[in-house]
Amino acid sequence: MPGSGLRTGRTPALPPQPTTPAPLHAHHISTDQRRVYLKAHQRHADATALGSLLIYLPHFLSSLVVVSLVSLLALGDLAFLGILGWLLTGLLIFHRPTESTLARRLLGLRHPTREEFSRLAPVWQEVTARAGVDAQNYALWIEENDTDLNAVAAAGHIVGVTTFALNRLPNGELAAVLAHELGHHVGGHAWASLLGYWYALPARLAYRVIRFLALVTLRVAAFFSVLGFLVIALFLGLFAFATLTTLYGLPLLILAAPYALAAVGRRAELRADQHAAALGFAPMLASVLHQMHGADQAAKQLSPLPIPDPTRPS
Incomplete structure (x- = not known):
């Protein structure tokens, strides 16, 4: 019949409706592949790194004295081999297998899973591309921590x-965190602090041994007689004076080192922040720092207050 048309009993298909993409986070960045221009010099040691090494110099010289004495007692005429071997161990912080052991055993890190790497790698590529740094020169690691927004740059x-940080931050803020850590590597902060700490270990171990023996000796002397205690204390005082004069006051500089290192550490953080901002x-970095500050304030508010002891006079 004219004008009646066909009736098939089926509902006509609706045209496809356009889908509205989910709005991107304000700190989302594009990680599309682009041409990368690498800098000729991708690393350097800035003033902060050199300052850290300078502060560790008294530790190094004291450790050199300790290692020399131990090598002389153990090896005799071949003591120089022990000293040379100890000096060469500092190169291990740039040795990839040694770094992997350091990451796993001391820092508690692990390799990223395939899903984690698929999220982390494009962001890292974008950060290193902006910095003109070869992304393959560094190894990405994961710390299993779902409560703290944190990152680390270590060794070489x-x-x-x-x-x-990986799962909760938008990729722009994650990039800011990675750019901050890259700033520590580019400026030489990571390897300088680790190298200084490593070469300071013999002096620190010797100090702990001497301190332990001195405390034991004083307690034994005090147990037997006051006169014996005074004699031992006088002997230890003369030994400390002889050590200070022989080493030209280096132990006194070591006592002041923690305060200087704290100041240099704050300067290193500022330098790394400036590096991320320059990229x-x-x-994004300001947002991350604001979140970290808020988390610190919340932790302080949740920390239990000390309960006063009613039996203790106020």
Whole structure:
């Protein structure tokens, strides 16, 4: 019949409706592949790194004295081999297998899973592309921590982030965190601090041994007689004076080192922040720092207050 048309009993298909993409986070960045221009000099030692090494110099010289004495007692005429071997151990912080052991055993890091790497790698590529640095020169690691927003740069090639930072931050803020850690590597902060700490270990171990023996000796002397205690205390005082004069006051400089290192550490953090900001991540970095400050304040508020002891006079 004219005008009646066909009736098949089926509902006509609706045209496809356009889908509205989910709005991107304000700190989302594009990680599309682009041409990368690498800098000729991708690393250097800035003033902060050199300052850290300078502060550790008294530790190093004291450790050199300790290692020389131990090598002389153990090896005799071949003591120089022990000293040379100890000096060469500092190169291990740039040795990739040694770094992997350091990351796993001391820092508690692990390799990222395939899913974690698929999220982390494009962001890292974007950060290193902006910095003009070869991304393959560094190894990405994961810290299993779902509560803290944190990251780490260590040794010569380690860059690690917590699972919290990886899974909770938008990719722009994650890039800011990675750019901050890259700043520590580019400026030489990571290897300088680790190298100084490593070469300070013999002096620190010797100090702990001497301190332990001195405390034991004083307690034994005090147990037997006051006169014996005074004699031992006088002997230890003369030994300390002889050590200070022989080493030209280096132990006194070691006592002041923690305060100087704290100041240099704050300067290193500022330098790393400036590096991230220079790469275009200033707003993202500010947001991350604000979140970290808020988390610190919340932790302080949740910490239990000390309960006063009613039996103790106020």
